[in-house]
Amino acid sequence: MDCPQQMNVKNLLLEFLHFNQTQYSGALDITTSYRHKFRIYYHQGSIIWATGGIHPHRRLRRHMAQNFPQVDLQSLQWRWQNLSINNWDYQLLSTLHQMQKIEWSQVNxxxxxxxxxxLFDIIQQAHCTHVLCDRRSEVVLDAPIILTNTEIILRRTYQLWQNWxxxxxxxxxxxxxxxxxxxxQLxxxxxxxxxxxFINLLNGNYTLRDIAIKIKQDILPITRYLxxxxxxxxxxxxxxxxxYLNLSNNATTSVDKSLIQNRNRLVAYVDDSPQLGQILGKIIIDNGLRFLHIQDSTQALVNLIEQKPDLIFLDLMMPCTSGYEICAQLRKISFFANTPIIILTGSNGIFDRTRAKVVGSTDFLNKPIVVEQVMIMLNKYLPVQSFANLSKL
Incomplete structure (x- = not known):
């Protein structure tokens, strides 16, 4: 992994072209000043997928509705916890293609x-301020579905931005x-x-992109008219x-389905990611517990003291602070002296784990979030009395 670099629009476009010319394989992580995170996947110089941003689920919904509205997501035997992986949308498309529910041309x-x-969203945000780019050559998508003509897509996207x-x-x-x-007045x-x-569409629920798909018109003249x-x-x-996509829950785990029926227990999760909060929250709530997601790490301590959760999940890396710091601060408060604190990390490094133990963490949970592992933590650290039929496991 290279050191992240700040780039403006011009340098960013040159970087894209450089990847194309040098047959780069791997990923490029881009973070904007708005804290929006994107990941672009390359294979031998061609962009094969891109994900992230502010509305990944809306985006996939739009494209599915436009290109294969006949596909019923509810009928898919696709584990909803797969939404925790970075390229969940790509995996879903791949699954649909393998199941012969969509044609190759639709995937393309x-x-x-x-x-x-x-790319449009990245260029627009890079136009206002610098973006942070991080090469990730170790991140590779297996068996790419298609190889795009990257140069044509870049030229087309930049033209769309210029027109905008x-x-x-x-x-x-x-x-x-x-x-x-x-x-x-209108x-x-x-x-x-x-x-x-206007009454039907301009109700604050649909984005400009959503509206363009709904009325089957290009977004530029619509927005220009408004x-x-x-x-x-x-x-x-x-x-x-x-x-968020509401995928079939038929394939969920059978691990302790009896952790249910105690609505007084509160599980808190401190992480700036709304997507991961949605995933973990669904697991917690589906198992009869209350869930508190704290996205603003600067307010985490105040909220945790006020709500007094029975179990706390902390993301290791967050803006402004870290899971280490919050954990250390919590352990200084007598009420949280024995509260289970689990740190989520994408790294299996001994240094991270040792440091976390030093500041008082109880355990670790590896990313991506997997329902079975979360259930193990719930069974392990919440009091036995909170689980019905636990002795039958």
């Missing part, structure tokens, strides 16, 4: 559109959701059919949460 379209969308910027939209993210701020400024569409109303304050743009 989704890969190219996904890569284009992510020329339309005075450089500061507007297509991931924002428009909502009517002054509907009564009613008399647009036709009834347009106003009806821009005067946005500038006048009649339509406002706001950030929205991701729409």
């Amino acid at each position: 379209t989704i890969v190219e559109n996904t890569v284009t969308e992510i 910027a020329k339309a005075d939209l450089a500061t507007i993210s297509p991931n924002l959701a428009p909502s009517l701020n002054q509907p009564e 009613q008399y400024q647009v036709s009834q059919s347009v106003y009806k569409s 821009l005067p109303h946005i500038n006048q304050g009649k339509i406002q743009l706001k950030e929205v949460k991701d729409w």
Whole structure:
């Protein structure tokens, strides 16, 4: 792994082209000043997949609805805990292709559109400030589904960005959701059919990209049409949460399904990742426990003291602080002297584990999050009395 480097748009594009020319295989991790994280996968110089960003689930939903709406995700025997791996979306597409539910041409379209969308978001954010790039040559996707024409995709994406910027939209993210701020005024400024569409679509639930797919039009003219109303304050743009996929739960583990029925127990998780919080939260809540996800690590100590959880999961690396520091601070408080504190880490290094033990951690949980391992921790560290039929295991 190389040292992360700060890059502007020009240097970033040159880096992409350099990877293409040098037949690079591996991954490129990109972190923006907005703390959005992306990962681009390369195979012999070609981009084969890209993931991350603010709405990975919305993005896949959109592309699936556009390209193969006939596929019912609920019918898939695909373990929902697989969402914890970095390339879960790629694995899902690969599974659909292997099951012959989608054609190769559909996969090709989704890969190219996904890569284009992510590159656009990265370029837009790099236009405002530097982004941090980290080469990860050790991260390799096995058996790539397709090899894109990287140079063509880069040229096309940059042209899309230039058109977007020329339309005075450089500061507007297509991931924002428009909502009517002054509907009564708009009613008399647009036709009834347009106003009806506004009411149905501009409700703060759908992003500009979502709307473009719904009405089957290009996002640029749609946003350009809305821009005067946005500038006048009649339509406002706001950030929205991701729409998480609700995959089949049929393949979940049989490990202690009886950890159920005690709603008084609280499990806390400190991590800035909303995706991992969603995954761990589902496991905890499905097993009859309450769940608290703390994303702002600077407020973690205050929230934990206030809520007094029975079990605490801490991510090792977070902005502004670390799992080590929070663990050490908690152990200085008498109430948390014996509270189980489990540190999540993507590393199996002895140094990390030794340091964590020194500051008072109880145990470790390796990433990616796997339901069986979480269940083992719950069984091990929460009091036996909280589990029904535990003696039958």
